[in-house]
Amino acid sequence: xxxxxxLILVCMSYVVLLFLVAFAAERAALxxxxxxxxxxxxxxxxLSVYCTAWxxxxxxxxxxxxxxxxxxxxxxxTIVMVGWWWVLRxxxxxxxxxxxxxVADLISSRFGKSNLLAVCVTLLxxxxxxxxxxxxxxxxxxxxxxxxxxxxxxxxxTDSNATAIWVASGxxxxxxxxxxxxxxxxxxxxxxxMAIAVEAVVKLCAxxxxxxxxxxxxxxGVSETLQRIDASAIGMAEIHGGxxxxxxxxxxxxxxxxxxxxxxxxxxxEDESHLQTASWxxxxxxxxxxxxxxxxxxxxxxxxxxxxxxxxxxLTVPLSQGRDGLAILSFLGGFSSATSMVIVAAIALSxxxxxxxxxxxxxxxxxxxxxxxxxxxxVVLLAxxxxxxxxxxxxxxxxxxxxxxxxxxxxGLVSFAGVVQVLPAMLGGIFWRGATRMGALSGLLxxxxxxxxxxxLPSFAGGVFLPDTVVQFGLFGLDWLRPQALFGIExxxxxxxxxxxxxxxxxxxxxxxxxxTLPSPLEQLQGAQFVNVYQHSTQQKSWxxxxxxxxxxxxxxQRILGASEAQALFQSAAARQGVSGYLPEPSEEFLAELExxxxxxxxxxTAHAMVGQIIGGxxxxxxxxxxxxxxxxxxxxYSTELEKKSQELARTALQLRDxxxxxxxxxxxxxxFLSQISHELRTPMSSIRAxxxxxxxxxxxxxxxxxRYASIIQEETIRLTRxxxxxxxxxxxENRQVSLNVSTGSLRDLLDHSVAMARVGRDAxxxxxxxxxxxxxxxxxxxxxxxxxxxxxxxVNAHKYCDAAEPKLQITVRQSAQQLTxxxxxxxxxxxxxxxxxxxEKFSRIGGHESGGAGLGLAISREILQRLQGDxxxxxxxxxxxFRIRLPESVVGGVARTDLSSTDY
Amino acid sequence: MMTSKxxxxxxxxxxxxxxxxxxxxxxxxxxxxxxxxxxxxLWTEGVKTSEAMIYFFSVWMVLxxxxxxxxxxLGASAIEKTLETDN
Numbered sequence: 001x002x003x004x005x006x007l008i009l010v011c012m013s014y015v016v017l018l019f020l021v022a023f024a025a026e027r028a029a030l031x032x033x034x035x036x037x038x039x040x041x042x043x044x045x046x047l048s049v050y051c052t053a054w055x056x057x058x059x060x061x062x063x064x065x066x067x068x069x070x071x072x073x074x075x076x077x078t079i080v081m082v083g084w085w086w087v088l089r090x091x092x093x094x095x096x097x098x099x100x101x102x103v104a105d106l107i108s109s110r111f112g113k114s115n116l117l118a119v120c121v122t123l124l125x126x127x128x129x130x131x132x133x134x135x136x137x138x139x140x141x142x143x144x145x146x147x148x149x150x151x152x153x154x155x156x157x158t159d160s161n162a163t164a165i166w167v168a169s170g171x172x173x174x175x176x177x178x179x180x181x182x183x184x185x186x187x188x189x190x191x192x193x194m195a196i197a198v199e200a201v202v203k204l205c206a207x208x209x210x211x212x213x214x215x216x217x218x219x220x221g222v223s224e225t226l227q228r229i230d231a232s233a234i235g236m237a238e239i240h241g242g243x244x245x246x247x248x249x250x251x252x253x254x255x256x257x258x259x260x261x262x263x264x265x266x267x268x269x270e271d272e273s274h275l276q277t278a279s280w281x282x283x284x285x286x287x288x289x290x291x292x293x294x295x296x297x298x299x300x301x302x303x304x305x306x307x308x309x310x311x312x313x314x315l316t317v318p319l320s321q322g323r324d325g326l327a328i329l330s331f332l333g334g335f336s337s338a339t340s341m342v343i344v345a346a347i348a349l350s351x352x353x354x355x356x357x358x359x360x361x362x363x364x365x366x367x368x369x370x371x372x373x374x375x376x377x378x379v380v381l382l383a384x385x386x387x388x389x390x391x392x393x394x395x396x397x398x399x400x401x402x403x404x405x406x407x408x409x410x411x412g413l414v415s416f417a418g419v420v421q422v423l424p425a426m427l428g429g430i431f432w433r434g435a436t437r438m439g440a441l442s443g444l445l446x447x448x449x450x451x452x453x454x455x456x457l458p459s460f461a462g463g464v465f466l467p468d469t470v471v472q473f474g475l476f477g478l479d480w481l482r483p484q485a486l487f488g489i490e491x492x493x494x495x496x497x498x499x500x501x502x503x504x505x506x507x508x509x510x511x512x513x514x515x516x517t518l519p520s521p522l523e524q525l526q527g528a529q530f531v532n533v534y535q536h537s538t539q540q541k542s543w544x545x546x547x548x549x550x551x552x553x554x555x556x557x558q559r560i561l562g563a564s565e566a567q568a569l570f571q572s573a574a575a576r577q578g579v580s581g582y583l584p585e586p587s588e589e590f591l592a593e594l595e596x597x598x599x600x601x602x603x604x605x606t607a608h609a610m611v612g613q614i615i616g617g618x619x620x621x622x623x624x625x626x627x628x629x630x631x632x633x634x635x636x637x638y639s640t641e642l643e644k645k646s647q648e649l650a651r652t653a654l655q656l657r658d659x660x661x662x663x664x665x666x667x668x669x670x671x672x673f674l675s676q677i678s679h680e681l682r683t684p685m686s687s688i689r690a691x692x693x694x695x696x697x698x699x700x701x702x703x704x705x706x707x708r709y710a711s712i713i714q715e716e717t718i719r720l721t722r723x724x725x726x727x728x729x730x731x732x733x734e735n736r737q738v739s740l741n742v743s744t745g746s747l748r749d750l751l752d753h754s755v756a757m758a759r760v761g762r763d764a765x766x767x768x769x770x771x772x773x774x775x776x777x778x779x780x781x782x783x784x785x786x787x788x789x790x791x792x793x794x795x796v797n798a799h800k801y802c803d804a805a806e807p808k809l810q811i812t813v814r815q816s817a818q819q820l821t822x823x824x825x826x827x828x829x830x831x832x833x834x835x836x837x838x839x840x841e842k843f844s845r846i847g848g849h850e851s852g853g854a855g856l857g858l859a860i861s862r863e864i865l866q867r868l869q870g871d872x873x874x875x876x877x878x879x880x881x882x883f884r885i886r887l888p889e890s891v892v893g894g895v896a897r898t899d900l901s902s903t904d905y
Numbered sequence: 906m907m908t909s910k911x912x913x914x915x916x917x918x919x920x921x922x923x924x925x926x927x928x929x930x931x932x933x934x935x936x937x938x939x940x941x942x943x944x945x946x947l948w949t950e951g952v953k954t955s956e957a958m959i960y961f962f963s964v965w966m967v968l969x970x971x972x973x974x975x976x977x978x979l980g981a982s983a984i985e986k987t988l989e990t991d992n
Binding site for chain 2: 067068071075078079080081082083084085086226227229230232234235236237238239241244245248276277279280283284287291294
């Protein structure tokens with residue numbers, strides 16, 4: 001048997017084995033015995049779909065060309081896995097709670113279930129993945145050719161298309177059978193995942209086997225191998241900084257964004273804790289995968305004739321050493337890598353295409369209602385099957401058109417750079433609530449266009465899409481529009497240039513547009529659910545239901561989820577609500593759950609639209625939300641008003657209490673005043689009465705006595721009159737009934753007058769009055785009579801109460817910008833501290849002085865000054881009784897004052 | 906009764922405290938990884954490929970061992986129970 005025939009036989013057996021594994025896994029899962037498949041190990045192995053044929057064969061080729069650079073392709077994902085707590089954990093949690101089915105679904109769900117965004121991401125994914133599928137087909141055909149060559153056959157070169165078409169058809173068949181066998185709400189494919197896990201083991205074993213053979217079989221040990229490495233063409237590690245960083249970033253980002261990686265990482269994830277194991281197990285896997293890459297490359301470079309394709313060293317090294325068995329194992333490894341990639345990528349893409357392109361169109365064309373005839377479930381499945389076939393066929397077409405030449409080898413990184421354009425929207429979506437749909441859309445489009453122009457189109461050699469003139473001289477002949485030196489950024493590696501430019505502009509536009517646009521209410525809701533996924537309940541607030549008919553929902557759900565699944569779902573929901581039977585109340589909660597379940601099958605946007613149509617088109621509209629917001633605002637206003645009112649009430653109560661206290665005080669004061677005034681009136685009255693009785697009753701009175709008694713009566717009457725006058729005056733002043741008689745005059749005249757009046761009937765020499773006439777040259781414009789009354793009262797008081805041996809009264813006038821102060825200071829013993837508080841009260845007379853005053857003078861003075869907008873206070877610490885009168889600046893007649901300064905009085 | 910309750914409380918707090926520190930370490934680990942992977946950018950003159958290989962695979966082993974250790978310390982239940990509100 002020739003090696004080629006043997007190869008075909010082994011290959012066929014391997015495919016049959018895969019079918020059996022997948023089939024057995026599906027059956028076991030169906031019978032509920034699939035627990036062993038939900039192991040973290042299986043999850044980790046399924047992640048190995050990252051290692052495609054491009055990495056299986058290409059890593060060695062890459063190492064042979066540029067040394068250690070191939071490591072970046074594995075180091076990036078290692079960092080992402082090791083740092084799972086940052087991003088992966090959140091992605092998986094969101095994926096599980098929102099029933100996310102693909103990258104496109106994630107982005108669309110996050111940004112308000114926007115289908116436009118989903119379509120964009122889907123197209124990007126298809127464009128980015130198709131060349132990659134072509135690459136897998138190419139690797140299989142190339143490895144077939146290598147075997148054929150070794151077997152001495154020259155024919156296969158012409159058969160490469162045939163090989164490719166066989167492989168493509170086989171893969172499409174497998175994917176359709178196991179990828180669309182069920183329309184699971186969780187979008188999990190046990191059969192496929194199991195098959196992938198088996199393939200992961202096969203490719204790891206194959207590479208390790210070849211590596212071990214190379215190190216110990218060919219080189220003769222570890223140290224010899226190391227020496228051999230240093231002696232080879234790639235003996236010196238030359239690390240290109242820019243490429244190193246860019247490639248590490250690119251591979252890490254692609255690990256998150258590649259549709260197939262998202263499928264296995266998030267969608268097929270059974271249990272969040274699997275991530276914990278995968279966080280170290282996957283790095284171990286890729287480390288083992290890359291362990292022998294350099295030795296294989298070095299041995300290939302040294303033992304194989306010059307000009308051999310380094311991409312095939314994994315295969316040709318064992319072949320050249322006559323190890324056919326090992327070579328077949330190696331071929332199986334490459335075959336596994338290629339097939340697993342194509343299968344998962346096709347499933348992921350078909351989910352996207354059917355959920356975001358076919359279903360929305362179908363819903364629109366048929367009117368979408370579940371009551372329409374035709375089984376939605378079948379439509380979805382058919383759409384997926386066609387999409388799988390379509391995607392694989394596109395890959396083949398690409399392979400066929402590009403001629404399967406060397407042009408394909410660079411497509412891996414080009415493809416990576418394309419799909420990572422999703423990264424800003426993805427990370428922004430799950431970490432930043434301010435990210436908006438418009439931002440995501442514009443960022444994505446900018447990044448996509450720049451990638452297309454700077455990397456994707458120029459990657460086709462020979463000007464297939466982009467004429468060479470454009471590459472050389474720029475678009476439209478504009479120098480700054482050269483694809484590989486866009487905006488004049490030159491001197492960079494084309495890949496670094498494209499990645500740097502597309503990612504930075506993408507991110508920048510995404511952030512800027514997000515900042516200036518407003519998200520719709522649904523976007524805000526989804527944004528909060530995504531960003532705060534750990535705090536939020538998994539419940540989605542989507543439907544203000546109540547008008548939905550459960551039966552219609554049931555009909556629709558059966559068509560999408562399958563009859564038994566839908567019935568189980570409805571029954572359990574009804575049981576939770578306490579309703580017997582199959583029809584639960586269409587509560588908001590239930591509708592959200594139903595929508596989520598259906599989103600697993602047809603995508604979030606479609607499910608949303610379908611439920612929306614059934615429940616009478618009452619999805620949460622902007623209007624509803626605004627109504628809700630209004631209501632909230634109204635309630636807020638209402639409660640604020642209540643609060644205000646209660647505060648007001650409290651204030652009023654406080655005021656009332658104060659008023660009451662005041663009234664009580666006033667009443668007490670009034671009583672005190674009345675008793676005081678009775679007392680004051682009674683004393684002269686009783687003496688008048690006594691003396692008038694004497695005058696009337698006693699017959700013998702000397703004329704001198706008569707005159708004395710009559711004059712006492714007169715004195716007392718005068719005192720009474722004065723008291724009554726004062727009382728009247730005070731009452732008038734206190735009641736503000738007095739009208740001021742404003743006139744103009746000089747302060748000096750006024751004081752002269754007061755002093756003169758005070759001296760009437762007194763010995764002028766008794767009291768010395770000191771004044772500074774110069775300071776008194778001030779014109780006043782106020783009620784001068786009243787002011788005179790105050791001055792007079794103060795001077796008379798000084799006359800009466802000053803107890804010094806040589807009484808002196810000093811009158812000081814001081815004028816400042818704001819006020820005019822007039823101090824009356826005598827050299828007596830002054831007024832004690834306790835009395836200072838009382839002197840301005842009515843009927844307050846200090847000490848034992850019996851001077852005949854009623855004790856109203858200072859009270860009246862205070863009232864007068866208040867009426868004149870000034871005040872009077874006692875000035876302590878002046879070695880005598882001191883009163884200060886303050887008058888406002890407004891009483892000073894400014895114009896007259898200038899005249900005065902020149903006129904001497 | 907009181908004492909047993911109190912000690913239980915201390916124990917729980919202690920575990921929670923540990924878990925938080927483990928999570929912080931988990932967050933720092935990728936940063937450390939990036940720095941270590943970035944070290945070759947500082948190599949000014951050529952390094953033998955074999956030595957570079959040994960360096961990279963050592964870094965890889967360190968990251969893997971750290972990840973294993975942290976994953977074990979974190980435990981399966983820790984994520985679900987204690988940290989729902991942490992982020």
